[in-house]
Amino acid sequence: MTTLVIAEHDNASLRSTTRNAITAARRLDGEVHVLVAGGGCSAACEAAAGIEGVDKVLCADQPACTDQGAEALASLVVAMVKAGTVAYTHILAPASTFGKNVTPRVAALLDVAQVSDVVAIEDANTYVRPIYAGNALATVRSDDGIQVLTVRTTAFDAAADGAAAPVEAVSIEAAAGGSSLVGRQLTESARPELGAAKTIVSGGRGLGNGDNFQALLEPLADRLGAALGASRAAVDAGFVPNDYQVGQTGKIVAPQLYVAVGISGAIQHLAGMKDSKVIVAINKDPEAPIFQVADYGLVGDLFDVVPQLTAALG
Amino acid sequence: MKILVPVKRVVDYNVKVRVKADQSGVELANVKMAMNPFDEIAIEEAVRLKEAGVASEVVAVSCGVPACQETLRAALAIGADRAVLVTSVVELQPLAVAKILKAIVEKEAPSLVILGKQAIDDDANQVGQMLAALLDWPQATFASKVEASDGQVRVTREIDGGLETLAMPLPAVITTDLRLNEPRYATLPNIMKAKKKPLETVAGESLGVDLAPRLTTLKVVEPPSRKAGILVADVAQLVDKLKNEAQVL
Ligand SMILES: Cc1cc2nc3c(=O)[nH]c(=O)nc-3n(C[C@H](O)[C@H](O)[C@H](O)COP(=O)(O)OP(=O)(O)OC[C@H]3O[C@@H](n4cnc5c(N)ncnc54)[C@H](O)[C@@H]3O)c2cc1C
Numbered sequence: 001m002t003t004l005v006i007a008e009h010d011n012a013s014l015r016s017t018t019r020n021a022i023t024a025a026r027r028l029d030g031e032v033h034v035l036v037a038g039g040g041c042s043a044a045c046e047a048a049a050g051i052e053g054v055d056k057v058l059c060a061d062q063p064a065c066t067d068q069g070a071e072a073l074a075s076l077v078v079a080m081v082k083a084g085t086v087a088y089t090h091i092l093a094p095a096s097t098f099g100k101n102v103t104p105r106v107a108a109l110l111d112v113a114q115v116s117d118v119v120a121i122e123d124a125n126t127y128v129r130p131i132y133a134g135n136a137l138a139t140v141r142s143d144d145g146i147q148v149l150t151v152r153t154t155a156f157d158a159a160a161d162g163a164a165a166p167v168e169a170v171s172i173e174a175a176a177g178g179s180s181l182v183g184r185q186l187t188e189s190a191r192p193e194l195g196a197a198k199t200i201v202s203g204g205r206g207l208g209n210g211d212n213f214q215a216l217l218e219p220l221a222d223r224l225g226a227a228l229g230a231s232r233a234a235v236d237a238g239f240v241p242n243d244y245q246v247g248q249t250g251k252i253v254a255p256q257l258y259v260a261v262g263i264s265g266a267i268q269h270l271a272g273m274k275d276s277k278v279i280v281a282i283n284k285d286p287e288a289p290i291f292q293v294a295d296y297g298l299v300g301d302l303f304d305v306v307p308q309l310t311a312a313l314g
Numbered sequence: 315m316k317i318l319v320p321v322k323r324v325v326d327y328n329v330k331v332r333v334k335a336d337q338s339g340v341e342l343a344n345v346k347m348a349m350n351p352f353d354e355i356a357i358e359e360a361v362r363l364k365e366a367g368v369a370s371e372v373v374a375v376s377c378g379v380p381a382c383q384e385t386l387r388a389a390l391a392i393g394a395d396r397a398v399l400v401t402s403v404v405e406l407q408p409l410a411v412a413k414i415l416k417a418i419v420e421k422e423a424p425s426l427v428i429l430g431k432q433a434i435d436d437d438a439n440q441v442g443q444m445l446a447a448l449l450d451w452p453q454a455t456f457a458s459k460v461e462a463s464d465g466q467v468r469v470t471r472e473i474d475g476g477l478e479t480l481a482m483p484l485p486a487v488i489t490t491d492l493r494l495n496e497p498r499y500a501t502l503p504n505i506m507k508a509k510k511k512p513l514e515t516v517a518g519e520s521l522g523v524d525l526a527p528r529l530t531t532l533k534v535v536e537p538p539s540r541k542a543g544i545l546v547a548d549v550a551q552l553v554d555k556l557k558n559e560a561q562v563l
Contacts, residue, residue, distance in 0.1 A: 071453070074447060097456060101455050104442075105446065108412055108445075109448075114408070131340075131534070132331045133434065139533045178452030180481050181478065181479070183479050186476040224563075296555050297545045298546050312549050
């Protein structure tokens with residue numbers, strides 16, 4: 001059994017999601033190969049080679065992969081599988097926007113099913129995954145010859161460093177994709193990444209506007225060393241960029257501490273944060289559903305409570 | 315140009331589903347059904363492209379049970395011109411849906427297929443990408459902005475780190491994210507008009523594609539529930555609890 005993990009990276013470094021995917025791959029008891037496909041990605045390849053449990057890194061440093069388009073990456077993975085040099089049994093990627101974009105394309109080209117958002121691996125073809133915004137957990141078995149999976153990063157710890165796996169160049173060429181990159185507008189932040197943060201302060205419609213969001217939640221997040229998140233309503237209203245959204249259709253998080261401020265607790269929001277270790281809710285409505293999942297609820301006006309909390313933590 | 319928009323009938327997003335006692339699935343009897351919200355966004359976008367004079371026709375397609383007709387009528391009420399229902403007696407999984415859609419695309423020859431990025435029932439997030447792969451078309455998933463003009467489309471995508479803009483030649487596949495648009499409410503006159511728009515039914519089994527399910531569901535259970543927490547009186551008590559009881563500060 002050999003698993004091919006598709007690494008998520010920015011050429012210079014690996015995204016932490018790759019480490020979660022490697023941990024999931026190790027649950028499958030076979031060899032773990034990591035494909036790093038990019039342009040000028042040797043640093044990311046070296047980083048992957050150092051991760052515990054990695055048996056081999058496959059480095060596809062090719063012009064067609066520079067922008068990491070789905071068409072090019074999927075064509076490369078499929079060509080590698082079909083070449084048959086290694087009999088890959090599993091292809092696995094993090095269930096991030098990167099993984100979700102690429103793996104279904106791979107599965108379709110191989111004519112196999114994909115199992116999305118795996119939260120537990122029972123055996124080599126049986127997996128647990130959430131459905132209906134996490135209101136049910138399904139155990140599914142795939143009988144396809146190659147198993148294509150995306151894994152929920154919060155369900156698997158990040159693999160640590162501790163190996164020196166060989167790095168091999170991939171000689172197979174990716175086909176150029178039909179789409180071309182015009183540009184990226186990445187949100188700049190000195191804060192921890194939402195998906196990997198130990199503490200998250202998250203704001204909702206109750207903040208009223210983007211200025212309040214900043215003025216109230218930034219200082220609190222600073223005190224806690226936290227990442228900032230938001231509800232869909234806060235993103236839709238333009239308080240914060242789209243990449244802040246936590247929930248069923250945004251980011252899934254599971255920090256040690258999640259502080260929900262002015263968030264009602266719709267099922268779609270809960271789907272993204274209910275596996276947090278400790279949940280704090282601040283809301284003026286005692287009936288808000290967020291209190292049903294909160295370990296500590298504080299009923300009050302956030303405009304009074306949040307500055308008090310920030311001061312108390314000083 | 316013609317736009318094809320696949321739509322799925324799902325449990326309404328306001329419903330909190332219950333797992334069946336025999337663990338075979340979730341309770342669907344007497345549950346409110348609706349169009350998958352991401353598909354509503356897809357229909358809205360296609361109709362806007364038509365209203366802007368970019369698209370000439372919007373065709374909605376749904377795969378599944380006969381009741382998917384209601385979903386198609388809802389799409390027609392938003393402004394789709396006609397609809398295709400592909401019926402199937404077997405449970406349709408994402409790969410099978412993608413294969414059906416490929417067959418429909420080959421018949422209809424649209425320049426653009428716009429789909430929802432995920433259905434809120436199985437949360438799989440696969441069909442758009444799979445369809446693009448089977449057609450060997452470019453794809454732009456998780457779209458928050460679409461600008462189409464002669465033979466080209468420019469799509470801004472929501473990605474984990476922010477936004478990304480792609481340019482694609484047509485034909486192409488786009489999947490929608492929440493910020494792409496706010497779907498209109500269908501007006502009563504439009505709902506009435508929708509009843510008269512053409513709706514064609516095709517038997518999935520007649521398309522000559524493999525519809526067999528690949529995944530077997532062994533069981534469906536409720537997730538572990540969180541134990542009830544407490545309300546604290548004030549900030550001082552909150553900080554005390556976080557420090558001494560939860561030990562997260
Ligand atoms: C297809 C689909 C996908 C979705 N995906 C997501 C998702 O991924 N993530 C997500 O979050 N949502 C998602 N939603 C939206 C979700 O259903 C809710 O609409 C959204 O989560 C509500 O955001 P909110 O709690 O900020 O706003 P509201 O529900 O409006 O809640 C605001 C809260 O703030 C409180 N408040 C107001 N003023 C104050 C004050 N001064 N002090 C204290 N409290 C105050 C109110 O009591 C209220 O509880 C999705 C919906 C759909 C249909």
